[in-house]
Amino acid sequence: MAWENDLGDQLFHQNMDNVAPTGIIQYYNLVVKEARGAEVTDVEGKQYIDLLGSASAMNVGHNHxxxxxxxxxxxxxxxxxxxxxxxxxxxxxxxxxxxxxxxxxxxxxxxxxxxxxxxxxxxxxxxxxxxxxxxxxxxxxxxxxxxxxxxxxxxxxxxxxxxxxxxxxxxxxxxxxxxxxxxxxxxxxxxxxxxxxxxxxxxxxxxxxxxxxxxxxxxxxxxxxxxxxxxxxxxxxxxxxxxxxxxxxxxxxxxxxxxxxxxxxxxxxxxxxxxxxxxxxxxxxxxxxxxxxxxxxxxxxxxxxxxxxxxxxxxxxxxxxxxxxxxxxEKLAEKSTIDGEYAKAQFLKLQARFDFIGDVRMFGLNGGIEIVKDKESKIPDNDAAAHIIFRAFQKGLILVKLAGNVLRFQPPLVITRDQLDQVFTILEEVFEDFKQNKIELPDELKNMVW
Ligand SMILES: Cc1ncc(COP(=O)(O)O)c(C=O)c1O
CATH class of the missing domain: 3.40.640.10 (Type I PLP-dependent aspartate aminotransferase-like (Major domain))
Known part of the structure; x- marks a missing residue:
């Protein structure tokens, strides 16, 4: 199976053995070891930029x-x-x-x-x-x-x-x-x-x-x-x-x-x-x-x-x-507005390039990016969104979905401009990989529920 690392995989499955399924929103085998600001390190030492912000619970950043x-x-x-x-x-x-x-x-x-x-x-x-x-x-x-x-x-x-x-x-x-x-x-x-x-x-x-x-x-x-x-x-x-x-x-x-x-x-x-x-x-x-x-x-x-x-x-x-x-x-509400506008502009550029990016909704550093069959039909494409978030994970982004097909963009508000730029460089590669049909989703992830 195309998992990224062994220890993460082992712990991920140990968790599935002991925690009732209702407490697990299954995405990929990331097991968090530590985190600072907008950056998370997994149990194998691999670093990620966190676009989930612990489900919008980390506006001030991890371990401030x-x-x-x-x-x-x-x-x-x-x-x-x-x-x-x-x-x-x-x-x-x-x-x-x-x-x-x-x-x-x-x-x-x-x-x-x-x-x-x-x-x-x-x-x-x-x-x-x-x-x-x-x-x-x-x-x-x-x-x-x-x-x-x-x-x-x-x-x-x-x-x-x-x-x-x-x-x-x-x-x-x-x-x-x-x-x-x-x-x-x-x-x-x-x-x-x-x-x-x-x-x-x-x-x-x-x-x-x-x-x-x-x-x-x-x-x-x-x-x-x-x-x-x-x-x-x-x-x-x-x-x-x-x-x-x-x-x-x-x-x-x-x-x-x-x-x-x-x-x-x-x-x-x-x-x-x-x-x-x-x-x-x-x-x-x-x-x-x-x-x-x-x-x-x-x-x-x-x-x-x-x-x-x-x-x-x-x-x-x-x-x-x-x-x-x-x-x-740290004027985080103001920063959220300013950086949210910046991020929105980047998403809009990507939207212009890729027909599967439907709506770009951004209100502060707070976005829902619709992944659709095509802009014309606006039909939600849950499977495409699953492929995209998996490739993003492989490339070092923590990104999940909302409502099946919407990319959830809620980084800690302290995310730096440099980190944001890294995020958009990676997302561009991910979208390109998806367009070229290069992403293979492990079987286990085909039933992602959210
Ligand atoms: C809008 C909203 N209300 C309530 C909750 C529930 O909060 P908790 O998970 O802390 O019980 C959430 C959690 O995701 C939420 O997003």
């Missing part, structure tokens, strides 16, 4: 010295104490900082958790408690996590929910706008209006607006392929929420913290949400998440409805405060 040092200092003082009972100065300071990060005036509070999934469960709980209503409207294509609440609001992969139901009741999914695949001659306005009609259909037929607690949306959908809806659409659904006492909640777990070129991706729309879920990069991948919400909403639940032994853990909180320092001091 300021983050590592903050964690080391905290470990020497206090590793853990259940902050629900007796909290600590590090967690207290972080809570204040995060509450002040929410867009808009007015007091906000936070509820800590340990994963993005539990933060989205929290959104469902707070929204129901604050409104006394039960329904949640979310979007087809969304990924919100894999606890029961998060699974129930998500809708991007049937395997996630197959065999595990019944799910949390009273969730309604509506389609998410797609500006790439649409009817002939539709303008962005036409598309926005068509999807607005889809959004309204449940409310006009079976869903009383006064029974809806919240709308939960990823302002830029991540796992469906980095998709940004028209601003006109976002504003229309926000206005509808405002008019009907429905809370507007945003999932910023993938797209927040500078990833999309703003601290929060909802800032692209100038909307001040009622509730935000954050995780992943908030503590450089350490297990920390938070719901950030308006004061009255956050006061709606009683003791213990949303509290976790390790929620707001001091080592994670120390990492998180350091992450916020780095995002501010």
């Amino acid at each position: 010295p300021h983050v590592v040092e903050a964690m080391q200092r905290q470990i020497n003082e206090l590793v853990s104490y259940d902050a629900g009972y007796f909290t600590n100065p590090t967690s207290i300071a972080l809570a204040e900082r995060l509450a002040n990060l929410a867009p808009g005036d007015g007091k906000h509070k936070v509820a800590f958790g340990t994963s993005g999934s539990d933060a989205n469960d929290g959104i469902i709980k707070f929204a129901r408690a604050a409104t006394g209503r039960s329904y949640v409207v979310s979007f087809e294509g969304s990924y919100h996590g894999s606890t029961f609440g998060a699974l129930s609001v998500g809708a991007c992969d049937v395997d996630m929910v197959r065999k595990v139901g019944p799910l949390v009741p009273n969730i309604v999914h509506v389609p998410f706008p797609d500006l790439y695949r649409h009817y002939p001659n539709e303008t962005e306005h036409d598309i926005a209006m068509r999807y607005l009609a889809d959004f309204m259909r449940p409310f006009n037929t079976y869903l009383p607006a006064e029974e809806v607690a919240c709308v939960l949306i990823e302002p830029i959908q991540g796992d469906s392929g980095i998709i940004k809806p028209p601003a006109e659409y976002m504003h229309a659904i926000y206005d509808f929420c405002q008019e009907n006492g429905i809370l507007f909640a945003v999932d910023e777990i993938n797209q927040g913290l500078g990833r999309a070129g703003k601290m929060w991706s909802i800032e692209h729309f100038g909307i001040e949400p009622d509730l935000i879920s954050t995780g992943k990069s908030i503590a450089a991948g350490m297990p920390l998440s938070a719901v950030i919400g308006k004061d009255d909403i956050m006061n709606s639940l009683g003791t213990s409805a949303h509290v976790f032994t390790a929620g707001g853990n001091p080592v994670c909180a120390a990492a998180s405060s350091a992450v916020l320092d780095v995002i501010r001091d």
Whole structure:
């Protein structure tokens, strides 16, 4: 088999022997040994440029010295104490900082958790408690996590929910706008209006607006392929929420913290949400998440409805405060915008050369590159995307897919210009190899699922 290295292969299969398949998103046999910034080294010493950024959890880069040092200092003082009972100065300071990060005036509070999934469960709980209503409207294509609440609001992969139901009741999914695949001659306005009609259909037929607690949306959908809806659409659904006492909640777990070129991706729309879920990069991948919400909403639940032994853990909180320092001091949101434009220009050049590169969607250092049969048909080509990411791996890039056929471009925001240039040199070779039919995919990789 055309695997790259023996030790990686051996460990990869040892992992498959012992970890339940549900915990393995199978790509290629990379086993990570260490990482710095945007660079990852595998167990055999081979280096890669990381275009996955640990699934957008590493906006400040791997092992950022300021983050590592903050964690080391905290470990020497206090590793853990259940902050629900007796909290600590590090967690207290972080809570204040995060509450002040929410867009808009007015007091906000936070509820800590340990994963993005539990933060989205929290959104469902707070929204129901604050409104006394039960329904949640979310979007087809969304990924919100894999606890029961998060699974129930998500809708991007049937395997996630197959065999595990019944799910949390009273969730309604509506389609998410797609500006790439649409009817002939539709303008962005036409598309926005068509999807607005889809959004309204449940409310006009079976869903009383006064029974809806919240709308939960990823302002830029991540796992469906980095998709940004028209601003006109976002504003229309926000206005509808405002008019009907429905809370507007945003999932910023993938797209927040500078990833999309703003601290929060909802800032692209100038909307001040009622509730935000954050995780992943908030503590450089350490297990920390938070719901950030308006004061009255956050006061709606009683003791213990949303509290976790390790929620707001001091080592994670120390990492998180350091992450916020780095995002501010290294101006990572601005860098994401500038370098994202640069990367977009490189992708557009490649798109002009290769007919299998369909849409290039880039919002900051944050891209979804559609691999299609051809530009005319726009038919998704999952197999082509699998070949491309495998060759990229062989040539030293960590690159995976979204939604089957979309290349996921989410490097740590600290990636250097030099590294970006290396990335595009390699990608050009990879695309050329694919065009010339030179890539052979190992059998084991023919069933890549995502
Ligand atoms: C948008 C979004 N929400 C929620 C989650 C779930 O976060 P976690 O895996 O930390 O539970 C993810 C993870 O990929 C995500 O991308």
